[in-house]
Amino acid sequence: MIDTTPSPPPRPPVIERPAAYEVSYGVVQGIAARGSRRVVVRIDGKVVRELPLRGRSFSLDVPLPQREVRVRVETVDARGRRAGRTVLHVLGLPHAARPVERALRLDRRLERDVRGLVDGYPGNAGVYVEDLATGAGAAWNARATFPAASTLKLAIAVTLLGRLEGPPPRGSELDELLRQMLIPSDNEAANALLVRLGGSTSGGGAIVNATMRTIGLERTEMYGGYILGTSTAPPSRGVAGGGVPLNVVSQPYWGIGKSTTAFDLAQLFRALWLSSGGLGPLVRTGSGVTPAEARYLLYVLARVHDRRKLDRIVGARPGVIVMHKAGWIDAARHDAGLIVWRGGILVAAAMTYRPSGTGVREDAFAGRVAAAGLRRFSG
Numbered sequence: 115m116i117d118t119t120p121s122p123p124p125r126p127p128v129i130e131r132p133a134a135y136e137v138s139y140g141v142v143q144g145i146a147a148r149g150s151r152r153v154v155v156r157i158d159g160k161v162v163r164e165l166p167l168r169g170r171s172f173s174l175d176v177p178l179p180q181r182e183v184r185v186r187v188e189t190v191d192a193r194g195r196r197a198g199r200t201v202l203h204v205l206g207l208p209h210a211a212r213p214v215e216r217a218l219r220l221d222r223r224l225e226r227d228v229r230g231l232v233d234g235y236p237g238n239a240g241v242y243v244e245d246l247a248t249g250a251g252a253a254w255n256a257r258a259t260f261p262a263a264s265t266l267k268l269a270i271a272v273t274l275l276g277r278l279e280g281p282p283p284r285g286s287e288l289d290e291l292l293r294q295m296l297i298p299s300d301n302e303a304a305n306a307l308l309v310r311l312g313g314s315t316s317g318g319g320a321i322v323n324a325t326m327r328t329i330g331l332e333r334t335e336m337y338g339g340y341i342l343g344t345s346t347a348p349p350s351r352g353v354a355g356g357g358v359p360l361n362v363v364s365q366p367y368w369g370i371g372k373s374t375t376a377f378d379l380a381q382l383f384r385a386l387w388l389s390s391g392g393l394g395p396l397v398r399t400g401s402g403v404t405p406a407e408a409r410y411l412l413y414v415l416a417r418v419h420d421r422r423k424l425d426r427i428v429g430a431r432p433g434v435i436v437m438h439k440a441g442w443i444d445a446a447r448h449d450a451g452l453i454v455w456r457g458g459i460l461v462a463a464a465m466t467y468r469p470s471g472t473g474v475r476e477d478a479f480a481g482r483v484a485a486a487g488l489r490r491f492s493g
Contacts, residue, residue, distance in 0.1 A: 123195065123197065124147055124149065124150070124189065124191050124195045124196070124197040125147035125197055126147070126189070126197040126198055126199045127144045127145060127146045127147065127150070127153070127172075127187050127188075127189050127197070127198070127199060128144050128145045128199075129142075129143075129144040129185075129187050129199050129201055130143045130144050130145070131143045131144075132185055132201055132204045133201065133204075133281075133406060133409070133410075134201050134202050134203045134204065134284065135203050135281075135284055135410060135413050136204065136205070136281070136406065136409035136410050136412075136413050137204075137205045137206075137207050137390065137409045137412045137413050137416070137437075138178060138185075138204050138205065138206060138207065138409070139178075139207050139208075139209060139211060139212045139391070140175050140176050140177060140178045140206070140207075140208075140209055141173065141174075141175060142155050142163075142172075142173070142174045142175075142176055142185065142187060143171075143172065143173045143174075144171075144172055144187060145170050145171055145172075146167055146170045146171075146172060146189045147170075147189060147197065148170065149191045149192065150167055150170070150189035150190065150191055151166065151167055151189075151190055151191055151192055152164060152165065152166055152167060152189065152190040153165055153167055153172045153174070153187065153188070153189055153190075154187070154188040154189075154190065154196075154198075155174060155176050155185065155186070155187055155188075156185070156186040156187075156188070157176065157178065157179070157183050157184075157185060157186075157206075158183050158184055159184075159186075162176045162177060163175075163176050167189070175209070177208075177209070178204075178206030178207065178208070179206050179433075180206055180207065180208060180433040180434070180435050180454065180455075180456065181205070181206060181433075182203060182204065182205050182206070183204050183205075183206050184200055184201065184202045184203075184204065185200070185201045185204050186198050186199070186200040186201075187199055187201075203413075205412075205413050205416055205435070207435065207454055207459075208454065208455075208456050208457070208458075210247060210456065210457050210458045210459070211247075211454045211458060211459035212391060213246075213387055213388045213389075213390055213391030213392075213393050213394070214246075214247065214391075214393075215388065215393055215394065216246070216247070216248060216249030217249050218244065218249050218251055218358055219249050219250055219251070219357065219358070220250075220251070220252065220357035220358045220359075221245075221250040221251060221252050221490065222252075223490060224243060224250070224251070224252040224486065224487065224490045225252035225253075225254075227252075227486040227490065228241050228243060228252045228253070228254050228483070228486065229254055231479065231482055231483060231486065232254045232255065235466065235475075235479055236468070237466055237467055237468035237472075238255070238258065238260070238466070238467040238468075239254075239255060239464070239465065239466050239467075239479065240254070240255040240256050240257075240258045240260060240375060240376035240377075240463075240464075240465040241253060241254045241255065241256065241376055241462075241463065241464055241465075241483055242256040242360075242376040242377050242379075242380040242461075242462070242463045243380075243460060243461070243462045243463075243483060243486070243487040244380065244384070244460060244461050244462075245458060245459075245460050245487070245490075245491040246384060246387065246452075246458070246459050246460060246461055247458040247459060248458075248491075250491070251358055252358060253358050253359060253360055253376070253377065254359070255376070256359075256360050256375060256376045256377040256380075256463075257333060257360050257375050257376075257377050258375060258376075258465075259333050259373045259374065259375055260373065260374065260375070260376075260446055260448065260465045260466075260467055261371055261372060261373060261443055261445070261446045261467070262334070262335075262371075262372040262373050262374040262441060262448075263372065263441030263442050263443050263446060263448065264299045264301075264304075264340075264439065264440065264441035264442070265374060265379055265439055265440065265441035265448050265449075265450060266322070266334065266336055266372055266374060266441070267295050267296055267299065267304050267439060267441075268296070268382060268383075268386075268415070268439045269322050269325070269326055269331075269334065269336065269382060270295065270304055270307050270308060270311070270318070270322055270336075271292055271295065271296060271307075271411055271414075272325065272382070272385075272386060272396070272401075272403060272411070273311060273321060273322045273325040273326075274288075274292070274307055274310070274311060275402075275403050275404075275407040275408075275410075275411060276325065276396075276401040276402035276403045276407075277311070277402060278402075278407065280404065280406055280407065281406055281407050281409075281410035282410075290303075291303045291306055291307055292307070292411075292414065293414055293417075295307060296414050296415060296418060296439060297414065297417050297418055297419055298419050299418075299419070299420060299439075299440075299441075301339075301340035301341060301342050302342055304339065304340050305339040305340055305342075308322070308336075308338075308339050315338045315339030315340075316338045316339075318336075318339075319336035319337060319338050319339070320336070322336040323335060323336050325401060326378075326382070328395075328399045328401065329381070329382075329385050329395040329396055329399055329401065330381060330395060331374075331378040331381060331382060332378070333373065333374065333375045333377075333378055334373065334374040334375070334378045334382075335372060335373045335374070336372060337371050337372045337373070338372075360377050375465070376450070376463040376464065376465045377463070379448070379450035379463040379465075380450060380461045380462070380463040382450075383437075383450060383451055383452055383461050383463075384461050386403075386408050386411060386412065387408075387412070387452055387459070387461070389403050389404075389405060389407075389408035390405055390408035390409045390412060391405060392405045396408070412437050412452070415437035415438060415439060415451065415452075416435055416436070416437045418437075418438055418439060418440070420438075420439075420440040420449070422477050422481070423438070423440050423447075423449035423464075423477045423480040423481060424436055424438050424440075424449040424450075424451055424453065424462060424464070424480050424481065424483070424484040425438070425453075425481070425484070426477060426478060426480065426481025426484070427481045427482065427484065427485040428453055428481075428484050428485055428488045431455070431488075433455060433456050434453065434454065434455050434488070435453075435454040436451055436452070436453050436454075436484075437451050437452045437454070438450060438451020438452070439451060440480075442472065444471055444472070445467055445468060445469050445470075445471065445472060446465070446466065446467045446468075446472060447466050447472040447473075447476035447477065447480070448463070448464065448465040448466065448480075449463075449464055449477075449480040450462065450463035450464070450465075451463075453484055453487065453488060455488065455492050457491075457492055457493070458491060458492070460487045460488065460491055462483055462484045462487050464479060464480035464483040464484075466479055466480075
């Protein structure tokens with residue numbers, strides 16, 4: 115008697131990377147079902163890689179456009195039957211932006227550009243810019259402390275993620291609080307997360323400070339929580355051998371409160387970027403921040419609402435992605451973050467202070483700092 119029972123359909127692959135609501139550098143990894151012979155990767159419906167399988171595990175490099183995409187991985191069995199899974203909301207980054215650790219070295223041409231910008235600003239300013247792929251950089255007044263404002267909400271996020279088991283599920287309470295704290299810069303969400311960390315805003319702030327010290331941020335102080343109602347909709351690195359002047363030229367006097375420096379902010383973003391590839395101080399110090407959590411946080415930072423600062427000029431260039439966190443009070447305006455283009459990635463931090471008040475001029479200053487770095491390193 116002939117068995118006419120239909121064979122079960124092939125099982126789809128398990129996709130380990132990329133994940134939804136994360137950045138991706140083009141690595142596609144997973145496990146195929148038994149009997150699979152080939153693996154096919156599609157980006158927004160277009161086939162970009164197709165390879166024979168040797169075993170069940172696969173790891174492929176695929177080119178990703180610098181935008182949000184959907185990634186579909188299909189497997190094909192010996193009978194030509196296909197099975198697949200689709201990952202939505204993947205923010206594509208270029209291969210050239212993949213994390214790598216480089217020694218810092220002075221770029222004198224960029225230093226002249228940075229010094230010219232600072233000299234033209236009628237207040238206190240601190241600047242740090244570095245091409246993360248090569249280590250070339252420049253700084254001015256980068257270790258002067260400024261009122262930190264909302265820039266330290268990134269420090270809260272990094273500290274909290276280090277105490278989780280993977281990125282928070284989309285739509286969960288923690289995910290909502292993190293996105294509210296970072297995207298519209300909501301102070302109430304920041305305070306709620308500080309309380310969750312340490313039982314109070316001051317207790318949570320102490321934990322954030324301790325975490326920042328372990329990764330080399332020497333002059334960053336959380337100093338409790340945030341005032342409600344103001345939301346908008348390693349230490350020696352570069353000192354010996356690199357020649358980048360990580361010093362204090364002029365420092366504003368502004369009293370007691372949250373504080374940080376351009377150098378510290380840049381190093382926090384650098385540490386987060388390195389962690390997304392399993393490298394750097396967040397990994398070495400056992401902070402608990404996993405590569406997946408770092409990729410999740412970078413995805414969130416790419417959606418920050420506070421525009422017209424670092425991305426004021428470079429944001430108009432096709433394919434440029436800015437992942438940043440700004441902060442401001444009446445007398446100070448800052449922005450710091452990662453700027454990605456097809457050929458690489460840089461970190462930039464611009465801090466400004468004027469007792470008479472800040473505004474569009476300071477936003478434009480941050481934009482010019484980012485533009486100077488991108489012009490120098492993108493060619």
